Amino acid sequence: MIPARENFALLPAWTPPLMYALALLAAACFLAGCLRLARRIDLREAWRIAPGSSREKMARLLTYGLLQRRIASRFNGLLHAALVAGFVLLLLATTLVFVDQDLLRPFGRRLLTGNIYAAFSLGANAAGLLVVVAGGALLAWVVAREKPADERVRRNLTTTLGALLVLGVTGFALEAVRLALRPTGAEPWRFAGAWLADPLRGHVTAKLYTALWWSHAVLAFGFIAALPYTALSHVLATPLNIALAPPEPAGALSKPFDLAALMASGQFDVKPGIARAADLTAADRAALLACTSCGRCEEVCPSALSGASLSPRILVRELRDRLNGRAQEDLLATPLASQAWACNTCGGCAAVCPAHVRPYELAVGIRRALLAEGRADGRQAQMLAGLERAGNPYGMPAADRESLSDLLGAPTLAQAGQAEWLYWVGCAGVYDARVRRVVEATAGLLRRAGVKFAVTGAEVACCGEAARRMGEEGRFQMLALDNLVALEQYGVRRIVTHCPHCYNTLRNEYAQLGGRLDVVHHTELLAELAEQRKLPRSMDGERVTLHDGCSLGRLNGIYEAPRWALHSAGARLVEMPRSRRTALCCGGGGGAYWYDVERSVPPARLRVEEAVAMGAGIIATECPFCLKMLGDAAAESVKVLDVAELLAGVD
Amino acid sequence: MPDPLFVVCFKMCVDVAVLRPHPDTGEPDLARAPLRISDFDERAIEEAVRLREKHGGRVVGVSAVTSDPPRELLLKALAMGLDAVRLVTIAPSDHPGSAAAALAEAIHALGEPALILCGEGSVDGYNGQTGPRLAELLVMPCVTYAGRIEIGCGQLEADRMLEDRAEAVTCALPAVVTVGGEINTPRLPSVLQLMAAGRKPVETVCGVATATGVVTLDVTAPSTSRKRIRIDGAQPAEAAISLLHYLARDGEVAV
Numbered sequence: 029m030i031p032a033r034e035n036f037a038l039l040p041a042w043t044p045p046l047m048y049a050l051a052l053l054a055a056a057c058f059l060a061g062c063l064r065l066a067r068r069i070d071l072r073e074a075w076r077i078a079p080g081s082s083r084e085k086m087a088r089l090l091t092y093g094l095l096q097r098r099i100a101s102r103f104n105g106l107l108h109a110a111l112v113a114g115f116v117l118l119l120l121a122t123t124l125v126f127v128d129q130d131l132l133r134p135f136g137r138r139l140l141t142g143n144i145y146a147a148f149s150l151g152a153n154a155a156g157l158l159v160v161v162a163g164g165a166l167l168a169w170v171v172a173r174e175k176p177a178d179e180r181v182r183r184n185l186t187t188t189l190g191a192l193l194v195l196g197v198t199g200f201a202l203e204a205v206r207l208a209l210r211p212t213g214a215e216p217w218r219f220a221g222a223w224l225a226d227p228l229r230g231h232v233t234a235k236l237y238t239a240l241w242w243s244h245a246v247l248a249f250g251f252i253a254a255l256p257y258t259a260l261s262h263v264l265a266t267p268l269n270i271a272l273a274p275p276e277p278a279g280a281l282s283k284p285f286d287l288a289a290l291m292a293s294g295q296f297d298v299k300p301g302i303a304r305a306a307d308l309t310a311a312d313r314a315a316l317l318a319c320t321s322c323g324r325c326e327e328v329c330p331s332a333l334s335g336a337s338l339s340p341r342i343l344v345r346e347l348r349d350r351l352n353g354r355a356q357e358d359l360l361a362t363p364l365a366s367q368a369w370a371c372n373t374c375g376g377c378a379a380v381c382p383a384h385v386r387p388y389e390l391a392v393g394i395r396r397a398l399l400a401e402g403r404a405d406g407r408q409a410q411m412l413a414g415l416e417r418a419g420n421p422y423g424m425p426a427a428d429r430e431s432l433s434d435l436l437g438a439p440t441l442a443q444a445g446q447a448e449w450l451y452w453v454g455c456a457g458v459y460d461a462r463v464r465r466v467v468e469a470t471a472g473l474l475r476r477a478g479v480k481f482a483v484t485g486a487e488v489a490c491c492g493e494a495a496r497r498m499g500e501e502g503r504f505q506m507l508a509l510d511n512l513v514a515l516e517q518y519g520v521r522r523i524v525t526h527c528p529h530c531y532n533t534l535r536n537e538y539a540q541l542g543g544r545l546d547v548v549h550h551t552e553l554l555a556e557l558a559e560q561r562k563l564p565r566s567m568d569g570e571r572v573t574l575h576d577g578c579s580l581g582r583l584n585g586i587y588e589a590p591r592w593a594l595h596s597a598g599a600r601l602v603e604m605p606r607s608r609r610t611a612l613c614c615g616g617g618g619g620a621y622w623y624d625v626e627r628s629v630p631p632a633r634l635r636v637e638e639a640v641a642m643g644a645g646i647i648a649t650e651c652p653f654c655l656k657m658l659g660d661a662a663a664e665s666v667k668v669l670d671v672a673e674l675l676a677g678v679d
Numbered sequence: 680m681p682d683p684l685f686v687v688c689f690k691m692c693v694d695v696a697v698l699r700p701h702p703d704t705g706e707p708d709l710a711r712a713p714l715r716i717s718d719f720d721e722r723a724i725e726e727a728v729r730l731r732e733k734h735g736g737r738v739v740g741v742s743a744v745t746s747d748p749p750r751e752l753l754l755k756a757l758a759m760g761l762d763a764v765r766l767v768t769i770a771p772s773d774h775p776g777s778a779a780a781a782l783a784e785a786i787h788a789l790g791e792p793a794l795i796l797c798g799e800g801s802v803d804g805y806n807g808q809t810g811p812r813l814a815e816l817l818v819m820p821c822v823t824y825a826g827r828i829e830i831g832c833g834q835l836e837a838d839r840m841l842e843d844r845a846e847a848v849t850c851a852l853p854a855v856v857t858v859g860g861e862i863n864t865p866r867l868p869s870v871l872q873l874m875a876a877g878r879k880p881v882e883t884v885c886g887v888a889t890a891t892g893v894v895t896l897d898v899t900a901p902s903t904s905r906k907r908i909r910i911d912g913a914q915p916a917e918a919a920i921s922l923l924h925y926l927a928r929d930g931e932v933a934v
Contacts, residue, residue, distance in 0.1 A: 287870070296875035402866045409867045416751075417715055418697055425697035427711050502870025 033140035033148070035129045038209060038234050039241060047245060054249035061256025065264060068351055069317060074310035078272035085271040092275060092384065093267035099382040104175070107166040111192075114158030121152040149217035153203075157220050160196040163189055176323040178341075184259050195247050200224060202240040205232045262320045266383045269318030272311060273384040277375030279583040280536040281392055281496060287505035288541070300501055301396025304359055305350035312390065316348040318383040325377035325387055330613040331370040335628030337363065338370035340377040340387030347390060360398055368394035369408075370625045373497050373618035374578040379609055388618075395499030404498075411622040412500055415507070419489030421622055422459040429458050429486045436471040440485030441518050447482035449474075450515075452525040452534065452547075455490050456652040462659065463652040469676035470526050470550050477562040479553070481524070487514045493533040498619035505541060508533075512543050526550040526672060528579035528651045529617070536584075549580055551590040551650050551671050558596035558675070566677035567598035573644035574601065574671075575635060575658060576611035577651035590650045590671050597675045602642045604635075612638070616653035632661035640666055648674055683736035683793035683830075687727040688782050688813070689720035689756060691748045692803040700900035707898055716752055719798025721759075723858050725865040726828060727796050728760030734830065736793070740764040741785050743778040743886060745771045757876035758868035764879070765789070767886040774893040775804060779812035781886030786817065788884070792853055794835065799824050799857040810857035820850040826861045 036044055065071075078085065091097050094116075096109040128139040140148055167189040169175075176182055203221030208228040215222040255261060284300040302308060308316070325340040326332045332339045346364055350357055359365070371391035378386040398404070404412065414423025432453055433440045441450060451471065456463040474481055492507035523545055525531050535547040557563050572594055580586045587608045594601060606612045615631035636658055639647045646667045649655045659668040669678060693707070694715040701708040716724070727738045740761040742748070745768070753764055767781045786792060795817070800807035807823070814821030826840035835854050839846040840861055868876070906929075910921045926932045 285871075287874075290871075291874060294877075296871050298871060300871070399869050400871065402868060402872075404867055406864065409864075412867055417694060417713060423696065425699060425711075426713075427697075427699070500869060502874070506870055 032138050032142075033125070033128060033145050034212065035125065038206060038237050040238065043238075043241075050245070050249050054253040057253035058255060061253075061261070062264065065256055065261060065317065069265075069268075069313045070310040071268075071314075074268075074272055074314045077309070077311055079274060088275065088384075089267055089271040092382075093270045096382075098275065098380075104166060104169050104173075105382065107162045107169065110158055110162035111166060114155045114162060117151060117155035118159065121148065121155065124148060146217045150219070153218050153220045156196060156199055160193065160200065163192050163196060167193060176321060177326070178321060178323065181321040181323075188259060191247070191251070195244065195251065198240055198244040198247065202237060202244055204228055205237045205240060208232050209234060209237060259320065262318065262383070265314070265317040266320065269314045270384050272314055273386070275384050276585075277378035277386060277388070277583055278536075279532045279579070280540060281373075281389065283540045284396060284501055286541075287502055288509060299397075300400055301398070301499065302347075302359065302390065302393035303397035303400075304356055305347055306355040307393075307397070308347065308351075312347075312393075313351060315383075315385040316344055316351065319344045319348065319381075319385050320383060321345060322382065324380045324382065325385075328376040328380050328610065328612070330372055330374060330376070330615050330631035330634075331625065331627070333612070333634060334615065334631045336367075336370040336625050338367040338391075340371075340391075343367060343387050343390060344385060359394060360401065360403065364394060365398055365403070367391075368398070369623070370620075370627075371618050372578070372613045372615055372620050372631075374613035375582045376578070376610075376613060379582055392497065392499060392618075395497075396501060397499075399499040405623060407623040408498060408619075411619075412495065412498070412503060415490060415492075415495055415503055419507070420455040420459060421490060421494055422455060424459050426486050426489065429453075429484065429488075432458060432464075432467065432483055433485060435464070436468065436483055437475075438471060438481060438483045441482045441487050441514075441520070442485055444482035446519045447480065448522065449479055449481035450518075450520045450523045451481045451483045452488075452491075452523050452527075452530055453484050454525060454527040454530045454652070456527065456656075460652070460656070462656060465678070466526055466652060466655065466670040466672055469670065469678055470672040472676055473554060473557070473563060473672060474524075477557040477560075479557075487518065491530045491533045493529045493537075494619045494622060496533070496537070497617070498622075508538055508541050508543070512538060512541065515543075515545070521546055523547045524550055524553050526650075526652065526670070528577050528584070529653065532579045532583055549586060549589070549650065551580075551593050552586065554672065554675055555589040555593040555596070558593050563597065563675055564677070565596075565598040566675055567594075569598060569600045570646055571602055571642075571644045572599040572646045572648050572674065573604050573639050573642055574607070574648045574650075575604070575614065575639070575654055576608055577649065577654045578611070578613050578617055580650050581611055582609055590648065593671055593675060594648055599646075599648075599674065602644050604638045604642055606638065614654045614657040616657040621653055621657070630657070630661055632657040636662045636666060646674070681735075683730075683734055684790055685727045685730055685736060685738045686786055686789060686792040686795045687720070687724050687738060687740045687761065688778075688795065688797035688809065689724060689740055689742050690717045690778070690798075690801045690809075691715070691742060691744065691752050692717050692801055695802055705899045705902065707900065714749055714752060716756060717798055717801040717803070719800060719802065719858060719860065721798075721865040722860065722862050723796040723798050724756055724759050724761065725863045726858055727794075728866075729863065730794070730828070730830065731760065737762045739789055741767065741782055741789075743767045743769050743781045745769060751873070753881055754873045754876045755868065757879045757881075758872045759866055762879065764881045766881065766883045768883060769886040769889045772889040772891060772893075773895040774890040775806035775808045776812050777889035777891075779809050779816060780888075780890065782809070783813055783816035784887050785884060786813075794830060794852060795819070795855045797855070797857050799859045807857070810855055814855040817853075817855065820854045821857075822848055822850060822854060823857045825856050825858050828856060828858070828862070 099105040100109040132139050170185055200220055204224030207221050207225035209232060285298045290296055321341055323341050329340050368391045371388055373388045375388060377388055411421045414421050418424060419426045453467055457467040488511045489507055492504035496504035523534060531547055531549045534545050538545055574590055576587060591601060612635050613631060614635055646669060647658055648671050650671050655668060655670055662668050691714050693709055693712045698712040699708050731738045738761050740756050744766050756764060765785055767785045769781045797810050810823055811821050822837045824839050825837040827838040829836040833852050834849060835852055836849045839848055840859055908925055910918050
């Protein structure tokens with residue numbers, strides 16, 4: 029007959045009252061810590077402004093928080109998931125003991141008896157074993173691989189894991205000693221404890237048991253009390269941020285103010301951006317506290333990989349360190365200012381972060397503050413001045429946009445009056461000779477497929493994407509508002525563009541200013557046309573690798589259209605190790621194309637090397653910035669061509 | 680000197696960087712070129728604002744205009760740090776000295792400036808006469824092509840950046856100084872700052888009759904027709920001989 033669980037067995041009579049007292053103390057400490065965290069984030073505000081319904085938040089919490097979907101994508105993350113699973117089960121077990129001992133027993137009822145107790149014992153033992161094995165393996169992995177790379181973080185981690193292991197081991201030790209001293213008959217279910225108990229019989233005393241029990245209790249209470257004050261606070265903060273923040277990087281950046289509203293009100297005393305930690309929103313603060321400094325973002329950041337001063341992890345940590353007491357420190361006078369300029373806003377960090385932090389948004393925040401104080405270097409100022417004077421970042425005459433009409437044999441929007449399709453050529457297509465060849469190829473293919481389109485002339489100016497990413501939100505909104513008026517005037521509804529930056533901004537960001545534009549990338553249209561057999565087979569099995577640009581790929585999820593287009597054209601596609609969602613940025617995004625960032629090797633060179641290693645003779649791009657960056661880095665080693673050029677049979 | 684008044688003269692003229700000749704006439708296509716604040720004048724504004732940041736006081740911008748200037752340019756000048764702008768309307772004139780008299784009159788009306796700054800020359804005409812003419816009319820010393828300015832105790836110290844040397848000069852204030860490209864990098868106000876500058880005052884006054892006596896007969900872009908001849912594949916020595924042949928054929932060189 030399986031007995032009931034005997035609580036406080038073998039222990040002196042003063043044990044329960046002292047334990048409860050300590051438990052209360054630990055709980056009070058824990059709650060105080062939670063309140064402190066909640067206040068530091070401004071929890072209510074963070075919850076209020078978080079996007080998505082409560083149901084969506086819960087779904088995120090379940091998938092990424094409990095089931096650890098992104099965390100467990102790596103081996104060490106799998107160990108972490110096992111550790112968490114073990115702890116969750118042990119928490120459940122302790123709760124059941126609490127119910128049994130403190131809620132039911134006073135009323136003469138028991139829960140942990142008979143078969144329930146058997147199952148409970150089995151589960152608890154298995155969970156404890158999971159904690160010890162997974163925890164031990166994780167500790168071994170951390171020490172052997174010397175990861176995370178940051179020494180301070182690693183030391184903290186090994187201490188914590190070590191303490192957790194001690195907790196787990198003492199748990200089994202005391203179970204073993206107890207079973208050795210007083211067998212219960214539930215041994216088969218308490219398999220781990222029972223296995224340890226056999227050799228101990230006759231060698232252990234009740235005094236040893238008491239000592240073990242108390243050391244385990246004190247350690248456990250210590251953990252609970254200290255949790256919100258140490259790195260373990262991520263147990264609370266990380267699931268919170270997982271619930272609040274959508275996991276994918278956003279194509280659209282946040283809108284810090286509404287220029288039209290400000291112009292209407294005549295009040296322009298807005299200070300956009302993050303000049304000091306006090307400027308962070310509640311959502312930002314929740315994200316900062318969720319970061320565990322794991323360093324996965326660093327491993328994919330094109331700036332960190334290319335030797336620039338930026339590390340997204342350190343950016344997050346520096347901001348977090350200033351949340352307490354240093355919130356008024358001027359960030360713009362620190363190295364963070366130059367680090368913020370090194371960001372390519374590629375979203376790689378956000379896509380890989382297990383805690384759903386978005387460091388690139390923080391970098392843009394700092395840039396907004398820098399530009400609000402006019403702190404732009406020569407080339408940045410030149411680019412912004414070009415936008416101001418001529419409506420394009422090249423600073424070249426706006427009237428030159430008209431020249432494409434003759435080149436492509438298509439009317440401009442103004443000439444056509446209106447059109448089914450508007451080919452939004454963007455700025456590079458007009459002012460950069462290399463990119464103009466992509467425009468010619470695209471237009472040729474569209475015409476061949478019978479698509480009637482007008483082309484943008486001087487009715488519109490730059491879409492403003494680079495201005496927004498550099499932090500000059502006012503200039504972006506001015507350009508956007510004027511463009512929207514022009515598009516509205518000509519009744520434009522469907523736009524095709526070969527530039528993913530224009531695509532992302534027109535489609536996702538103009539919506540923040542009232543635009544309702546149906547925007548399609550040229551590879552989507554070309555893929556459709558290829559499927560309708562309106563485009564020729566221009567290739568003959570050449571080995572082509574597609575470089576997934578960040579704006580079209582990671583930020584907008586379009587990976588298959590360009591591949592299908594190339595495949596239909598007869599190319600033999602090979603995939604680079606970092607492709608689709610994990611593609612490495614070429615280093616041209618985030619406005620970085622227009623100014624210099626100090627690096628030891630251009631990210632484009634890293635990317636070209638990756639392509640060459642796959643034996644690809646051609647790198648296909650779907651973005652003019654990628655085309656230029658990779659083309660410059662590739663030199664003679666491999667050809668770099670746009671998808672449209674490959675479909676048009678250009679070599 | 681307490682509360683000094685700094686005056687900056689600036690010209691809003693055609694943006695020569697985007698100016699193109701008209702395809703048919705060869706004349707500058709002024710209609711399609713936007714206006715901007717002349718490059719050196721931007722630096723003068725920047726320098727004046729820096730002096731105000733260092734010594735206190737006020738900076739007032741003065742500009743001679745023949746028509747209503749674009750609001751964005753005024754906002755730009757104000758957003759850079761001018762406290763106010765005074766526009767002086769004058770009749771259009773080809774005479775390079777036409778602005779100076781109007782500017783001098785406007786400056787008289789402003790009070791007792793400690794220093795008057797302007798660009799060494801405007802980016803469209805580049806006559807470089809306005810500064811010295813102003814100094815003559817206002818009976819003040821004139822320092823041109825300044826690359827560095829310091830003021831204090833009623834004195835001006837400046838480095839004049841000449842072609843082959845830099846000249847350190849000093850004179851008593853008030854004075855007129857013209858500045859060149861090396862003196863500073865003008866700040867770039869954000870769009871929000873531009874909008875906020877709309878609150879600062881802009882006054883328009885009528886100017887005196889302008890100087891006459893100079894008439895522009897003709898302005899045409901030099902024609903650059905390309906020969907479009909390509910010399911392919913030859914060794915450098917052979918290519919050189921080919922090139923000389925073509926040049927001699929067209930009378931460009933005597934061989």
